[in-house]
Amino acid sequence: xxxxSLRALVCAVVALTVLAACTSPxxxxxxxxxxxxxxxxxxxxxxxxxxxxASDAASIxxxxxxxxxxxxxxxxSNGKMAxxxxxxxxxxxxxxxxxxxxxxxxxxxxxxxxxATDAVWSMQRFRRGDNVAAKSQLAVVxxxxxxxxxxxxxxxxRPSNSWLFNMASTAGMVFDSKATSDFATxxxxxxxxxxxxxxxxxxxxxxxxxAYWGDKATFSRVTFRYFADPNAENSxxxxxxxxxxxxxxxxxxxxxxxxxxxxxxxxxxxxxEVVMALxxxxxxxxxxxxxQAINYAIDxxxxxxxxxxxxxxxxGSMVPPTDPWYEDLSNTYPYNPAKARQLLKAAGYAGxxxxxxxxxxxxxxxxxxxxxxxxxxxxGVDVSIEELEFPRWLDQVFTKADYDLTIxxxxxxxxxxxxxxxxxxxxxxxxxxxxxxxxADQGTQAEQIAKMKQVAxxxxxxxxADWLFLFPNLVVTTTKVTGVPxxxxxxxxxxxxxxxx
Amino acid sequence: xxxxxxxxxxxxxxxxxLALASVLVFAVCAALPGDIAxxxxxxxxxxxxLAELRQRLGTDRPLxxxxxxxxxxxxxxxxxxxxxxxxxVAAQIAERMAVTLWLVLFGMVLALLIAIPLGMLAAVRNxxxxxxxxxxxxxxxxxxxxxxxxxxxxxxxAVRLGWLPANGYIPLLQDPGQWAxxxxxxxxxxxxxxxxxxxxxxxxxxxxVLSEDYFRTAxxxxxxxxxxxxxxxxxxxxxxxxxxxxxxxxxxFVGAIVIEQVFTLPGLGQLLLAAxxxxxxxLVQGTVMVLVFVVLVINAAVDLSYLALDPRLRSDGGRRR
Numbered sequence: 001x002x003x004x005s006l007r008a009l010v011c012a013v014v015a016l017t018v019l020a021a022c023t024s025p026x027x028x029x030x031x032x033x034x035x036x037x038x039x040x041x042x043x044x045x046x047x048x049x050x051x052x053x054a055s056d057a058a059s060i061x062x063x064x065x066x067x068x069x070x071x072x073x074x075x076x077s078n079g080k081m082a083x084x085x086x087x088x089x090x091x092x093x094x095x096x097x098x099x100x101x102x103x104x105x106x107x108x109x110x111x112x113x114x115x116a117t118d119a120v121w122s123m124q125r126f127r128r129g130d131n132v133a134a135k136s137q138l139a140v141v142x143x144x145x146x147x148x149x150x151x152x153x154x155x156x157x158r159p160s161n162s163w164l165f166n167m168a169s170t171a172g173m174v175f176d177s178k179a180t181s182d183f184a185t186x187x188x189x190x191x192x193x194x195x196x197x198x199x200x201x202x203x204x205x206x207x208x209x210x211a212y213w214g215d216k217a218t219f220s221r222v223t224f225r226y227f228a229d230p231n232a233e234n235s236x237x238x239x240x241x242x243x244x245x246x247x248x249x250x251x252x253x254x255x256x257x258x259x260x261x262x263x264x265x266x267x268x269x270x271x272x273e274v275v276m277a278l279x280x281x282x283x284x285x286x287x288x289x290x291x292q293a294i295n296y297a298i299d300x301x302x303x304x305x306x307x308x309x310x311x312x313x314x315x316g317s318m319v320p321p322t323d324p325w326y327e328d329l330s331n332t333y334p335y336n337p338a339k340a341r342q343l344l345k346a347a348g349y350a351g352x353x354x355x356x357x358x359x360x361x362x363x364x365x366x367x368x369x370x371x372x373x374x375x376x377x378x379x380g381v382d383v384s385i386e387e388l389e390f391p392r393w394l395d396q397v398f399t400k401a402d403y404d405l406t407i408x409x410x411x412x413x414x415x416x417x418x419x420x421x422x423x424x425x426x427x428x429x430x431x432x433x434x435x436x437x438x439x440a441d442q443g444t445q446a447e448q449i450a451k452m453k454q455v456a457x458x459x460x461x462x463x464x465a466d467w468l469f470l471f472p473n474l475v476v477t478t479t480k481v482t483g484v485p486x487x488x489x490x491x492x493x494x495x496x497x498x499x500x501x
Numbered sequence: 502x503x504x505x506x507x508x509x510x511x512x513x514x515x516x517x518x519l520a521l522a523s524v525l526v527f528a529v530c531a532a533l534p535g536d537i538a539x540x541x542x543x544x545x546x547x548x549x550x551l552a553e554l555r556q557r558l559g560t561d562r563p564l565x566x567x568x569x570x571x572x573x574x575x576x577x578x579x580x581x582x583x584x585x586x587x588x589x590v591a592a593q594i595a596e597r598m599a600v601t602l603w604l605v606l607f608g609m610v611l612a613l614l615i616a617i618p619l620g621m622l623a624a625v626r627n628x629x630x631x632x633x634x635x636x637x638x639x640x641x642x643x644x645x646x647x648x649x650x651x652x653x654x655x656x657x658x659a660v661r662l663g664w665l666p667a668n669g670y671i672p673l674l675q676d677p678g679q680w681a682x683x684x685x686x687x688x689x690x691x692x693x694x695x696x697x698x699x700x701x702x703x704x705x706x707x708x709x710v711l712s713e714d715y716f717r718t719a720x721x722x723x724x725x726x727x728x729x730x731x732x733x734x735x736x737x738x739x740x741x742x743x744x745x746x747x748x749x750x751x752x753x754f755v756g757a758i759v760i761e762q763v764f765t766l767p768g769l770g771q772l773l774l775a776a777x778x779x780x781x782x783x784l785v786q787g788t789v790m791v792l793v794f795v796v797l798v799i800n801a802a803v804d805l806s807y808l809a810l811d812p813r814l815r816s817d818g819g820r821r822r
Contacts, residue, residue, distance in 0.1 A: 130542060202670055
């Protein structure tokens with residue numbers, strides 16, 4: 001090392017140190033007013049792309065649904081349909097034709113009015129795209145036409161309740177059809193916020209859309225900052241770098257935020273059912289008695305207390321309490337190891353049973369797996385656990401159904417309908433359920449609720465799976481933040497209503 | 502002429518290594534279980550949709566075709582497009598490289614700034630308390646993993662004292678002050694481990710020099726220890742130190758991957774980890790090849806720097822004594 005170049009290096013480092021020393025921590029960087037105008041939200045999964053039609057990753061609607069892209073209607077906090085881009089809508093008597101009248105004042109950021117043509121164009125875009133969930137939700141649409149600028153007429157192939165509900169979510173997002181930008185990096189919607197910048201691997205920053213037609217956004221700037229590591233997210237919160245942790249991934253860490261003068265911990269429900277799936281076609285599990293035995297053998301209350309710090313709701317079927325057809329079925333199979341042993345004996349497994357549990361490497365699954373295995377071991381079921389990376393899990397368990405037991409959090413709203421599909425990886429084949437789900441979708445709202453209740457009861461009774469617990473909505477905010485909803489009922493982290501003092 | 506031959510020989514080794522690495526990287530990625538189409542389309546994909554997407558992405562073509570396509574593209578600077586985001590791979594790597602390079606550069610500089618004086622001190626004061634103390638401290642530094650050092654620094658300087666941000670990254674052009682503030686803790690955590698390694702090498706290199714004849718001669722004609730060390734010793738000691746420096750520079754890139762995770766810095770390491778997790782193999786291959794390239798360049802530079810540092814190597818065809 002030459003001394004001259006060494007001297008240059010010394011200068012560089014001294015400069016860096018001095019620069020750092022002159023800088024104050026970010027929290028005191030801007031004035032009081034500026035800080036109140038800005039919100040920083042910590043999140044876990046970063047969107048792979050910003051185009052909602054290209055991927056069904058839940059991280060995309062988390063940021064963009066309602067905040068940047070708007071839908072024709074929105075589900076309000078009571079689970080009712082409320083107007084958004086559609087001022088009103090009419091349903092034909094045969095419940096197959098929907099006529100939406102669009103908000104006259106709704107505009108895109110450049111001032112151009114939102115038209116029925118934009119809505120039609122957006123639906124077509126989703127039908128061509130790679131977001132399979134949205135694509136299949138729109139499959140029931142026979143035709144969508146713009147009668148005039150402000151009137152949209154949609155005809156369905158058959159009546160469908162879930163269609164309208166889905167239109168209030170990702171599949172109903174309305175794009176600016178005249179946008180020339182690439183939606184994968186530059187979203188173009190009519191919402192209260194617009195994209196400011198996306199620093200890949202780090203953060204997405206939204207800025208207030210000053211042209212917004214409705215109530216002006218509260219914040220001039222909102223940052224979603226992404227953390228692969230929950231500990232890093234917690235320390236960021238503890239050091240004043242965040243206003244909100246949108247979803248706490250390790251509930252054990254919640255005790256760090258017990259100082260109520262600084263932090264508020266919000267505990268509610270999500271749509272995420274942590275399902276211990278039983279492969280209904282694997283040799284032993286075809287037998288209902290074995291499935292029931294497994295349900296009796298596991299003390300779900302103790303599981304939640306042990307592995308998830310007591311956070312989480314017991315459900316007993318595939319329905320979260322925020323759905324209209326919810327009933328408490330968590331007591332269908334109360335903890336009863338003696339009964340479990342008895343059932344196993346009756347099914348011919350008195351001498352023991354070997355099962356393969358293949359779980360993805362995610363914290364709730366791997367820790368639950370250990371607990372479940374030890375409890376099943378107590379009743380004579382020998383469980384071998386194998387941990388798979390998520391892409392491998394998708395390939396082996398999800399696509400090929402090569403497993404006996406697995407544990408996954410199913411986050412999509414109203415995903416109970418998946419039990420109507422025998423080819424789904426649960427391999428649950430019950431024509432009665434398939435029929436009831438189809439009827440529920442086509443029936444009136446009262447019929448829908450009654451039939452879905454029936455479906456949930458059949459599934460619970462049949463021990464189609466073991467619903468371990470409902471994933472909690474655990475949110476930490478500083479005490480300055482107000483208006484964060486308790487329950488997460490949609491995929492959106494809806495910024496409307498959130499404020500900072 | 503012999504210098505020229507040595508350089509040519511070194512460049513040939515470089516090219517062959519790079520070519521072998523590309524085959525290996527491609528083969529490993531091809532052997533990874535998991536299907537990118539399934540990852541993109543998620544849990545509601547139909548077999549038809551999967552087949553269509555595989556065809557569109559080109560992942561259904563024979564391996565040899567895909568390999569040649571990939572290598573051919575890279576030779577013309579086209580690293581392909583990410584499967585998942587459809588963004589050009591080269592641009593993503595360049596963007597992330599900017600972060601990692603700062604981390605490695607400042608980490609190395611800071612480590613050297615700590616290690617050179619301490620290493621010299623430890624050698625010159627070999628048998629005294631201060632020298633022993635430095636040696637002992639460097640042992641402790643070696644035993645500490647960089648990520649643990651990072652977490653401790655965060656707990657102290659970010660959470661307790663609130664002086665510096667705990668994690669995250671602000672680009673230099675956006676806010677230079679914040680950029681520097683966000684880099685301090687990660688750089689220090691890297692440098693703690695690096696300087697401990699370097700102190701030990703510098704110490705032993707200088708101890709070697711101190712026992713050489715020419716050093717004794719210099720002292721005999723009345724030069725002070727320091728003057729003799731700076732004028733004659735450093736150049737000789739630098740030879741072995743440069744080797745270690747090269748090796749350490751390569752490990753620094755690996756260390757940076759871990760540190761980026763602790764401090765959520767959007768660097769190459771984070772890009773690589775995310776890409777592996779999502780089976781975005783074009784991105785994985787491109788990133789790994791860039792890392793391989795960097796390491797090979799460092800190794801070649803170390804070898805070539807021997808020629809510059811040691812005149813004896815220039816006279817006998819590049820072979821060391």
